[in-house]
Structures are given as C-alpha cells and as structure tokens.
Amino acid sequence: MAVNAQDAAPKAALLYDAKFRSILYQIITLVLLIGFIAFLATNTISNLEKRGIATGFEFLKHPAGFGVPFSLIEYSEASSYGRAFVVSVLNTLFVSACGIVLATILGFILGVARLSPNWIIARIATVYVEVIRNVPLLLQILFWYVGVLSALPTLRESINIGDSIFLNNRGFYTPLPIAEPGFMAIPIAFLIGIIATSLVSRWAKKRQEATGEQFPVFLTGTGLIIGLPVLAAIVTGFPWTMEYPVLKGFNFRGGFVLIPEFAALLFALTLYTAAFIGEIVRAGIQAVSHGQTEAAHALGIRPRPTMRLVIIPQAMRVIVPPLTSQYLNLTKNSSLAAAVGYPDLVHMFTGTVLNQTGQALECIGMMMLVYLTISLSISAFMNWYNARIALVER
Amino acid sequence: MSNVAEAGGTDQPQFTISSEVMVSMRGVHKWYGQFHVLKDINLTVNKGERIVICGPSGSGKSTLIRCINRLEEHQQGNIEVDGIELTNDVKKIDEVRREVGMVFQHFNLFPHLTVLENCALAPIWVRKMPRAEAEEIAMTYLDRVKIADQARKYPGQLSGGQQQRVAIARSLCMSPKIMLFDEPTSALDPEMIKEVLDVMVGLAEGGMTMACVTHEMGFARQVANRVIFMDGGEIIEENDPIEFFNNPRNERTQLFLSQILHH
Numbered sequence: 001m002a003v004n005a006q007d008a009a010p011k012a013a014l015l016y017d018a019k020f021r022s023i024l025y026q027i028i029t030l031v032l033l034i035g036f037i038a039f040l041a042t043n044t045i046s047n048l049e050k051r052g053i054a055t056g057f058e059f060l061k062h063p064a065g066f067g068v069p070f071s072l073i074e075y076s077e078a079s080s081y082g083r084a085f086v087v088s089v090l091n092t093l094f095v096s097a098c099g100i101v102l103a104t105i106l107g108f109i110l111g112v113a114r115l116s117p118n119w120i121i122a123r124i125a126t127v128y129v130e131v132i133r134n135v136p137l138l139l140q141i142l143f144w145y146v147g148v149l150s151a152l153p154t155l156r157e158s159i160n161i162g163d164s165i166f167l168n169n170r171g172f173y174t175p176l177p178i179a180e181p182g183f184m185a186i187p188i189a190f191l192i193g194i195i196a197t198s199l200v201s202r203w204a205k206k207r208q209e210a211t212g213e214q215f216p217v218f219l220t221g222t223g224l225i226i227g228l229p230v231l232a233a234i235v236t237g238f239p240w241t242m243e244y245p246v247l248k249g250f251n252f253r254g255g256f257v258l259i260p261e262f263a264a265l266l267f268a269l270t271l272y273t274a275a276f277i278g279e280i281v282r283a284g285i286q287a288v289s290h291g292q293t294e295a296a297h298a299l300g301i302r303p304r305p306t307m308r309l310v311i312i313p314q315a316m317r318v319i320v321p322p323l324t325s326q327y328l329n330l331t332k333n334s335s336l337a338a339a340v341g342y343p344d345l346v347h348m349f350t351g352t353v354l355n356q357t358g359q360a361l362e363c364i365g366m367m368m369l370v371y372l373t374i375s376l377s378i379s380a381f382m383n384w385y386n387a388r389i390a391l392v393e394r
Numbered sequence: 395m396s397n398v399a400e401a402g403g404t405d406q407p408q409f410t411i412s413s414e415v416m417v418s419m420r421g422v423h424k425w426y427g428q429f430h431v432l433k434d435i436n437l438t439v440n441k442g443e444r445i446v447i448c449g450p451s452g453s454g455k456s457t458l459i460r461c462i463n464r465l466e467e468h469q470q471g472n473i474e475v476d477g478i479e480l481t482n483d484v485k486k487i488d489e490v491r492r493e494v495g496m497v498f499q500h501f502n503l504f505p506h507l508t509v510l511e512n513c514a515l516a517p518i519w520v521r522k523m524p525r526a527e528a529e530e531i532a533m534t535y536l537d538r539v540k541i542a543d544q545a546r547k548y549p550g551q552l553s554g555g556q557q558q559r560v561a562i563a564r565s566l567c568m569s570p571k572i573m574l575f576d577e578p579t580s581a582l583d584p585e586m587i588k589e590v591l592d593v594m595v596g597l598a599e600g601g602m603t604m605a606c607v608t609h610e611m612g613f614a615r616q617v618a619n620r621v622i623f624m625d626g627g628e629i630i631e632e633n634d635p636i637e638f639f640n641n642p643r644n645e646r647t648q649l650f651l652s653q654i655l656h657h
Contacts, residue, residue: 292502
C-alpha cells in the first residue's frame with residue numbers, strides 16, 4: 001500500500017496531499033469543537049430557562065443563612081454568600097499554606113535522614129516514606145479524623161490543662177488574647193525584629209567580606225525576633241486580656257478553637273506530601289556527584305558548610321521543579337476536606353452554597369478560577385525561583 | 395607522548411630537597427570489604443620531593459594518595475602528614491586537609507560558582523579571610539595558571555584544560571604544603587594535556603612538594619625525583635626516574651613500561 005501511495009505521489013489527488021490533509025483535519029477539529037461548545041451553551045441556557053434559574057452573580061449579595069464551624073474572619077449566619085466565599089477561600093489558603101510549610105520542613109528532614117550514615121535513622125525514614133506514600137490520601141484523612149481524633153475524650157471528659165487549655169473530640173481550645181490599647185506595640189516590635197535581623201545579616205555578610213570574621217546571625221536573629229516582642233510586652237505592661245474557653249451548654253464558648261476537621265486534614269496533607277518531598281530531596285542530593293563533596297573536603301571545608309555551600313545549592317536545581325508540583329498537589333488535595341467537613345472552598349461551595357442557590361455554573365466557575373489562580377501563582381513563583389538558581393552552562 | 399616528553403631527563407632543573415619529612419606512611423593496609431587494596435605500604439615523602447606514582451589500573455595508586463588527605467580511611471598502619479597523625483580525630487583530619495591540596499581527574503569544580511568564587515571559597519570559609527583578600531589571592535594564582543581573564547565565567551563555560559588549571563589554582567589558594575594529583579590529565583583531550591602539565595612543571599620548579607598519580611612518563615622524567623611503581627596494592631619498585639625508565643629491576647615494571655611506552 002505504501003508503495004502504491006508513493007507511485008501515485010507526483011499526480012496525487014487533492015485528498016492525498018499532505019498539506020491539504022493537515023489543513024482539512026484542523027478545520028474538521030475546529031468545527032467539531034465549536035459545535036460542541038455551542039451545543040453545551042444552548043443546552044445550558046434552555047435548561048436554565050426551563051427551571052427558571054436566573055444566571056449572574058446577584059446571589060452573592062444575599063444572606064447565606066448557614067453557619068460555619070471554622071472561620072478566620074468575622075462570619076455569622078446573616079453574612080452574605082460573598083462573605084461565605086471569602087471565608088472558604090481563606091480556609092483553603094490557610095490549610096494549604098500551613099501544609100506547604102510543614103511538609104517542606106518535614107520533607108527536607110526526611111530526605112536528609114534517608115541518606116544518614118546512621119542506620120536506624122535511615123531505616124525509619126525509609127519505612128515512613130514507603131508506608132505513607134503507598135496509602136491513599138483520602139484514607140489517611142479519614143484515619144486521622146475517625147481513627148485518631150474521634151478517639152479523644154468527649155466534651156464532659158475534656159483533657160483540661162490549667163482550666164485554660166482543653167482537648168476533646170470537638171477540638172483543641174486555647175485562650176485567645178484580646179487586644180487592649182497599646183497592644184500594637186507588640187506586632188510592631190516583631191516587625192522591627194525582622195527588619196533588624198535582615199540588617200544584621202547584611203552587616204554580618206559585609207563584615208565577613210571585610211575582615212573574614214563570621215557572626216552568629218541565626219542566634220542573634222532568633223533573639224531579636226522573639227526578644228523584642230517580649231520586651232515590648234513587658235514595657236507596655238502586658239496590654240491584653242485573655243479570653244478563656246468556658247464550658248457553656250453543649251460546647252465551649254470563647255477562646256480560640258482548632259477543630260478536628262482542620263487538624264485531620266492538615267496532618268494527613270502534611271505527612272503525605274512530606275513523604276514525596278523527602279524522596280525529591282533525597283534524589284536532589286544524590287544527583288550531586290560525590291566528587292563535589294570530595295573536592296570540598298579536600299579543601300578543608302567541613303561537612304556542614306559543604307552541605308550548605310556546595311551540595312544544597314546544586315541539589316536545589318533538581319529539587320525545585322518537582323517540589324512545585326508537590327505544592328500544587330497539596331493545594332488541590334486540600335479539596336478532600338469535603339470528606340471530613342472542613343469548610344474549604346469545595347465543601348462550602350459545591351456543598352452548601354450550590355445546594356441552597358442552585359447557581360451551579362457560577363459556583364463551579366468561581367471555584368475553578370480560584371484554584372487556577374492559586375496554582376498559577378505558586379508555579380509562577382517557583383519558576384522565578386528556579387530561574388534564579390539555574391546553572392550557567394555556556 | 396607530549397611536548398614535555400622531549401625535554402627528557404637530562405636537563406632536569408635543580409631542585410632542593412629538604413630532609414624534613416612531609417608524609418610518612420608505615421605499614422599501611424586497606425581493605426574494601428574482602429578486597430585487599432593496599433598491602434603494607436611504606437613510603438616517605440620529604441619536603442620539596444616530587445613523587446610520581448604509576449602502575450596498572452586497579453593497582454591502588456589512587457587509593458594510596460587519597461589516604462594522605464583521608465578521603466579514604468586506612469585500617470592498619472600509621473600515616474603522618476607534616477607531623478600530624480591521621481586517626482579518627484576530626485580536628486586533626488581538618489588540620490591535615492587545610493595543608494594538603496588535591497587535584498582530581500574530573501576537576502570537580504563547583505559548577506554553581508564562578509571561577510573566582512571557586513578559588514575564594516575555601517580561603518573565606520576555612521581560613522576566615524576577608525573576601526577582598528581572598529579574591530586578590532585567587533587572582534594571583536589564576537594569573538599564575540594563565541586563566542585570570544576567565545575569572546568571572548562559570549566552570550561550564552571553560553574547556554577541560556582550562557577547568558583543570560582552575561582546579562589547580564583553587565588548591566593553591568589554600569597555600570598547601572603538599573599537592574596531590576590524581577591522574578590530572580587522564581580526562582583531557584590530547585591537545586589540552588600540555589597546558590596542564592606546563593602548570594605542574596612550573597609548580598615543581600617553584601619548590602612545591604608533589605605526589606602525582608599519572609601515566610605521563612615525559613612529565614615523570616622531567617620533574618620527578620622518584621618514581622614509584624605499584625601493582626596489586628603493593629609498591630613493587632621505587633627508583634630515581636633515569637634508573638626507573640632505563641633500567642627497571644622488576645619484571646612487572648618492565649612489562650608495564652613496555653606496554654605504555656610502545657603503543
């Protein structure tokens with residue numbers, strides 16, 4: 001057949017002309033695509049009309065009328081759907097951000113531990129990674145929620161620490177400081193601590209370049225960032241009152257509460273993603289040839305600075321791209337919150353809001369846009385970082 | 395083999411060798427698992443000596459010089475470098491490594507740092523030198539290996555010969571008392587071997603104590619004051635270069651020389 005086609009090549013019919021064919025296929029694809037979209041659109045519009053559902057974002061201004069067990073901002077049943085949307089976005093961002101930070105720290109520790117010359121540490125890290133990586137995330141969330149956290153004592157038998165901290169199967173309750181005049185001095189001192197630390201580290205770098213002496217930046221920085229706010233608190237005479245959680249009726253009132261839904265989701269996301277990050281870090285370190293370590297050692301550079309000055313900077317260029325996708329995974333996996341009822345974007349929007357309003361298109365659309373924005377922001381940042389640490393080859 | 399070879403052994407420059415001992419190895423044994431890599435090595439290198447170590451592959455010559463700065467651990471015997479005994483004492487290992495320079499077959503430059511930063515890294519972090527001073531020293535040595543004009547480039551932008559010269563300069567920046575070379579020209583294209591050997595000859599003429607694993611017999615003739623032949627983890631023959639090449643005593647040495655000189 002191939003031979004026949006070749007023989008016919010010079011006087012090929014239009015249908016056998018490669019260029020014509022490729023254009024034809026593209027036109028067919030385009031027509032099908034437009035047709036499909038048009039079909040979906042008309043179908044949706046006629047269905048919406050039939051059911052008498054008004055499209056648009058008017059509903060966001062209407063009162064939501066449902067309560068939320070966990071919110072970072074002021075929210076009540078009288079708040080609007082728009083407010084509920086913000087609450088759910090913040091909840092998603094909050095659990096993702098906590099998860100990313102914790103998973104990164106734990107992941108780096110795991111990655112280095114797996115390469116440890118200490119046999120027991122390396123084995124423990126290996127077992128951890130192999131077990132956690134191979135159990136589905138949803139199962140892990142349910143494990144923490146049903147298996148561990150619900151085994152905590154009931155409300156009446158709460159674990160009570162000094163009548164101010166309580167732990168039971170409804171959550172973890174701590175006192176919440178309520179600001180009084182003069183309280184602002186403390187966050188300001190904290191900010192000053194951060195700024196001072198960055199100045200000190202710059203000064204220490206300059207001094208090292210000028211005199212060769214090294215300065216304990218980490219210790220000084222920790223001291224400044226923690227010490228200054230403490231000092232400010234003492235000077236201003238502790239300008240806050242503690243709001244203690246108090247058992248009233250069927251639950252504790254007042255104070256700060258960490259709900260078990262959040263804890264279960266955060267534990268599972270962190271532990272699960274950390275196992276993957278651990279593998280990425282291990283691969284990154286192993287990708288740096290052993291000759292680099294030997295060269296640094298031969299120059300008299302000790303193991304720790306060798307890791308910091310020579311190995312990690314080279315490992316990072318291998319680590320960062322897959323690390324980005326782990327961050328994206330963690331953020332998107334946070335939507336499994338629906339399984340335990342943590343009020344994240346998916347749970348609140350496809351769950352409660354969509355059911356109450358019927359505004360399916362708007363709800364799903366908004367949700368997709370939010371996830372898209374978060375994901376693209378993370379990957380834009382990581383790409384920028386990756387470009388900054390890339391190697392110059394030629 | 396290369397141009398250095400033609401210089402021959404006759405017009406070898408005059409070197410001064412002191413009676414001060416730089417490296418002493420006594421009864422050194424090493425095993426990799428069951429494999430006996432080094433068997434009863436006894437070797438003394440005096441200050442100002444230039445030793446060339448040769449032998450077939452797998453004879454333990456690289457392992458031998460890597461024991462001198464403890465990149466490899468020996469299991470039996472005694473190694474002293476500049477009067478410091480190498481044991482498990484981390485402080486002493488650091489002390490020794492600060493005074494011993496090493497050049498590797500595959501250069502092992504740090505690819506994420508510029509040539510200048512490669513050279514200044516150890517003086518800054520080990521000798522606690524101000525950056526300006528460290529860079530000044532780096533430039534001096536980069537100039538000596540004739541590569542100062544590439545100081546701002548990254549290793550990946552240089553040829554093999556240039557990279558190896560940078561690696562030599564990087565070691566020199568720590569002002570070592572002895573330089574170890576582990577087959578420094580084996581990974582190079584033939585036309586780049588000479589530029590690296592020239593730098594090494596210059597170093598020897600400057601009075602540097604050197605221990606060099608190499609198959610460059612021209613270099614050995616011109617520079618070495620002693621040639622050591624190893625086979626199967628043992629030192630088989632130890633002689634001055636003229637005797638070694640013209641009049642090898644051991645059968646295995648004769649066989650080895652006939653193989654590498656007549657190919």
